[in-house]
Amino acid sequence: MDDSEPDELRTQGQAVLDFLARYLERVHEMPIRPKVEPGAILRRVGDAPPEHGEPLEAIVRDLEDVVLPGVTHWQSPGWFAYFPSNTTVPSILGDLAAAGLGQQGMLWATSPACTEIEMAMMNWLVELLGLPRGWRMDGPGGGVIQMTASDATHVALVVARNQARAHASIEKMVVYASDQAHSSIEKGARIAGFEHIRALPTDDVFALQPETLEAQIAEDRRHGLHPAFVSSTVGTTGTTAIDPVRKVGEIARAENLWHHVDAAYAGTAMLCPELRPLQDGLELCDSYVFNPHKWMGVGFDCSCFYVADRKPLLDAMSILPPYLRAEAAETREVVDYRDWQLALGRRFRALKLWFVLRAYGAEGIRSQVRRHLGLARSFAEWVDAHPALTRIAPVPLALVCFRCAAGDAATRALASAINASGDLYITLSAHGDEAFIRVSVGHRHTEPRHLERLRDVISAHMDTQN
Numbered sequence: 084m085d086d087s088e089p090d091e092l093r094t095q096g097q098a099v100l101d102f103l104a105r106y107l108e109r110v111h112e113m114p115i116r117p118k119v120e121p122g123a124i125l126r127r128v129g130d131a132p133p134e135h136g137e138p139l140e141a142i143v144r145d146l147e148d149v150v151l152p153g154v155t156h157w158q159s160p161g162w163f164a165y166f167p168s169n170t171t172v173p174s175i176l177g178d179l180a181a182a183g184l185g186q187q188g189m190l191w192a193t194s195p196a197c198t199e200i201e202m203a204m205m206n207w208l209v210e211l212l213g214l215p216r217g218w219r220m221d222g223p224g225g226g227v228i229q230m231t232a233s234d235a236t237h238v239a240l241v242v243a244r245n246q247a248r249a250h251a252s253i254e255k256m257v258v259y260a261s262d263q264a265h266s267s268i269e270k271g272a273r274i275a276g277f278e279h280i281r282a283l284p285t286d287d288v289f290a291l292q293p294e295t296l297e298a299q300i301a302e303d304r305r306h307g308l309h310p311a312f313v314s315s316t317v318g319t320t321g322t323t324a325i326d327p328v329r330k331v332g333e334i335a336r337a338e339n340l341w342h343h344v345d346a347a348y349a350g351t352a353m354l355c356p357e358l359r360p361l362q363d364g365l366e367l368c369d370s371y372v373f374n375p376h377k378w379m380g381v382g383f384d385c386s387c388f389y390v391a392d393r394k395p396l397l398d399a400m401s402i403l404p405p406y407l408r409a410e411a412a413e414t415r416e417v418v419d420y421r422d423w424q425l426a427l428g429r430r431f432r433a434l435k436l437w438f439v440l441r442a443y444g445a446e447g448i449r450s451q452v453r454r455h456l457g458l459a460r461s462f463a464e465w466v467d468a469h470p471a472l473t474r475i476a477p478v479p480l481a482l483v484c485f486r487c488a489a490g491d492a493a494t495r496a497l498a499s500a501i502n503a504s505g506d507l508y509i510t511l512s513a514h515g516d517e518a519f520i521r522v523s524v525g526h527r528h529t530e531p532r533h534l535e536r537l538r539d540v541i542s543a544h545m546d547t548q549n
Contacts, residue, residue, distance in 0.1 A: 092183075095139040102146050103175065107158065111528070114505040115156045124153040160528040163537065164510040166320070166348045166482075167525030170382035173442035177435030178382060186431045191417035194431070198418055201228055201433035204440070208387060211445050212353040212373075215366050218389045220418065226389040227423035228432045232347035233267035235372035235388035236314070238400070238425060240275040242370070242390075243312040243341030245399035251309030254278055259299065260314040261291035263321050265345060268314050279308060288477055289324035289514070291315060293334060300338055312341045317362045318349030321512055321521075322476035322484050325349075325361050332367025344371045347386070351378035352456075352480055354449040361479060369395075378455075378525050379448055381439050385432050388423075397422050451527060455481040459524040462534050471545050475519050484512075486519040493548065494518045500544040507537055 127149045157168045188197030205226030206219045218224040229235040240258070247256050257279040258272045264282070272280045281303075283295050300310045313335050315326040328344055335342035344365065350373020352358045365371060371389045375381035390396050401422040421427050440448075459481035466472050466485045476484045487493035498511040498520050510521045522537070 091139060095143055096179075098140070098143045099146070102143065106151070110156050110158050111160050111506075113156055113159070115159045115161060115508040116502070116505075117153050117155060119153050124149065158526070158528075159506070159508070160526050160530065160533050161507040161536070162526050162529075163522045163524065164508045165521075166377050166523050167527075168376060168383050169378070169380050169525070169527050171380040171439060171442075171527065173438035174380060174382040174435045177438035180438075181431035181434045184431060184434075188429045188431060189421040189427050190419045197429075197431045197433065198420060200431075200437055201420065202418060204228070204433045204436045205387065205389070207440060209389075211440075212350065213356065213359050214353075214371070214389065215391065217391060218371075223393065224389060224391045225393050225418070225423075226387055227420055228429075228436070229372070229386045229388045229424060230384045231386050232265070232345060232372045232374055233271065234425065235370075235386055236265075236267045236343065236345065237271035237274060238388065238396070238423075239341065239343040239370040239372075240271045240277070240312060241425075242395050242399045243343075244275055244277070246341060246395055247309060247311040251311075255307065255309045256311040257281060257300075257303050257308050258312045258314075259283060259296060259310065259340070261285050261289075261316065261319070261324075261326060263289050263291075263319040263324055264314055264316050265320050265347070268345075272312075277311075279303070285324065289319060289322045291326040291331060293327055293330040296331065296334055300334070300340075310338055310340050312343065314343045314345055315368070317344060317346040318352075318480055318482075320348070321514065323349065323478075323480045323482040324476065325479055327364075328362050329364025329367060332364045335369075336367060341370070342368045344368045346371065346373045348374065348377050349480055350387070351375065351448070352452050354445060355452055355456075358480075366391075375436055375439070378452065379439065380443065380451075380527060381436050385436055393423075400424070452481075455524045455529070458529065458531065458534055459483055459522075461531075462522060462524065462538070465538055469541075469545075471548075472541075475514070475517075481524040483522045483524070484519050485522075486517065487545075489548070491516070491518045494520060496548075497541065497544055501537070501540055504540050507533075507540060509537075 186194040186197045188194040191198045202220040209219050218226060253276045256277055258277045259281045260268045262282040263285055269280055281299055283291060283299060286292050303310055313331060315328045315331045317325055332342050346362060369391050372386060374386045376383040376385040420429055459478055463474060463478045463483045466474050466483060471488050472485050473488050474485045487497055495518055501507050501509050512519055512521050
């Protein structure tokens, strides 16, 4: 190592931290969507790398000059689009420490700290969220940090496929989910080789119907197919619909299907005991995923994947070439997380999760969730009272979905008007042929005044349409 590197890290590291601090101080003043044309950033970066190295000072300056003009400001308090993707100071510092330590935690032997802090975080979250105690790392199941919920879902599908191979060929296996399930179910199923994917119709609150699932399973069996996997969702992406986890779990047990529960968004809310009935029946599921990188203040990426029994997971995922053999692993006293995911290598994601949970504590995160729930419900009440707006779904969490009573064109025009404001951003979605607006309340700095601003923009636009 060059003797100057530590000093350069101190100097330029401070410059990067100063840039980030200034960014967080003024992000609320910036237009949420960047005003750049496609290709603008690409042209600024250039077609070829430099032949000779550049001073780090120049590279750091380009964060302001090249990067920032093309950034979409997910950290703005006016962000109501998609779901939240919050970062926080403890998360930033945890990521920085992980980058500096440069760990590759594929095996316990390649980084005991990386492995064991992750194991501890999986145990902490079992306790914090009221998850089944068998999911702790000292139980038959356990947890692992994946990159995204999509990755976790893909792993669950691969494990289900491996289990079902004893009874049927892949060509006959069937995957089930509601027509409101995340697209990662279909994508993961296709990648895993499943040919039969059932998107089942939902009820009037967009939830999976157990009787529909049972009927489809029976029909598939009559046609010589083999039901292998079913996914329930706690908080769908479209409307935060809540599937009946217990009833689906009972069907899965009776029919010998792998039951995966997707709580990517809603999982953090289970810090609040009063919300845990939304996912009643978790003891009947085989795998579960939620994303601390959505609502917990842990920066992307950090997705927690649990299994009720780790043996099927390891049976499906473990391959041990000679160069990965380690003496500690042979004793069965350690966890090698490479066997819990598709990739071999893995980053020290647990460090930022550890930083966040320690810095805010359960009560700090819990109070933030409850504050967002209150803001969303207050906004939903305003929508319900507005004569020209119609709410299309319940509000079990912090997402409000509504449309204009005047129809699709009016709804799309309203969405455009909100996003044109600059300081607000929402997502336009659709159910069937009907467009609707999603307002997701979840940024850590969103306050009542930001919802008031949203109401004012909506009211002003609606007044111009009369």
